[in-house]
Amino acid sequence: MASLNKVMLLGNLTRDPELRHTPKGSAVTDLGLALNRRVQDGNGGWKEEVTFVDVTVWGNSAENAHKYLSKGRGVFVEGRLQMDTWDDKETGKKRSKLKVVADNLQFLPDGKGGGGGSRPASSNESSGGAGSQGGSAGPAGDFEEEDDIPF
Numbered sequence: 001m002a003s004l005n006k007v008m009l010l011g012n013l014t015r016d017p018e019l020r021h022t023p024k025g026s027a028v029t030d031l032g033l034a035l036n037r038r039v040q041d042g043n044g045g046w047k048e049e050v051t052f053v054d055v056t057v058w059g060n061s062a063e064n065a066h067k068y069l070s071k072g073r074g075v076f077v078e079g080r081l082q083m084d085t086w087d088d089k090e091t092g093k094k095r096s097k098l099k100v101v102a103d104n105l106q107f108l109p110d111g112k113g114g115g116g117g118s119r120p121a122s123s124n125e126s127s128g129g130a131g132s133q134g135g136s137a138g139p140a141g142d143f144e145e146e147d148d149i150p151f
Contacts, residue, residue: 019066074108
């Protein structure tokens with residue numbers, strides 16, 4: 001049976017990136033990512049639901065993330081899920097943690113007029129689409145339905 005392990009996340013860093021090097025010299029950076037989602041609370045109001053995800057970045061992307069990113073900065077991550085397992089030294093029990101290993105990391109504009117990071121934002125990325133919530137493809141009134149549909 002075929003399988004697919006692909007993750008795409010857009011969120012804000014919860015801490016400054018932590019750079020380290022493996023014994024063989026490979027750069028690796030760990031990122032904490034907060035993913036916000038607005039949900040109705042049942043009383044007609046809205047509340048924020050936050051999910052925290054750990055992301056590991058390797059190589060040049062790890063070095064650039066450490067150099068240019070800081071807590072609160074927005075990032076887009078493409079990667080895969082990986083399950084880490086280990087024995088807890090204090091309790092001796094098996095522990096596990098699901099994390100994301102990044103294949104691609106894109107820095108988002110910081111909202112303060114600064115640069116976006118790895119590449120300039122295109123016109124469709126620089127508009128509010130990345131941070132907006134809901135299912136609308138565009139502003140209300142952008143879509144006009146025609147009565148004479150040809151099919």
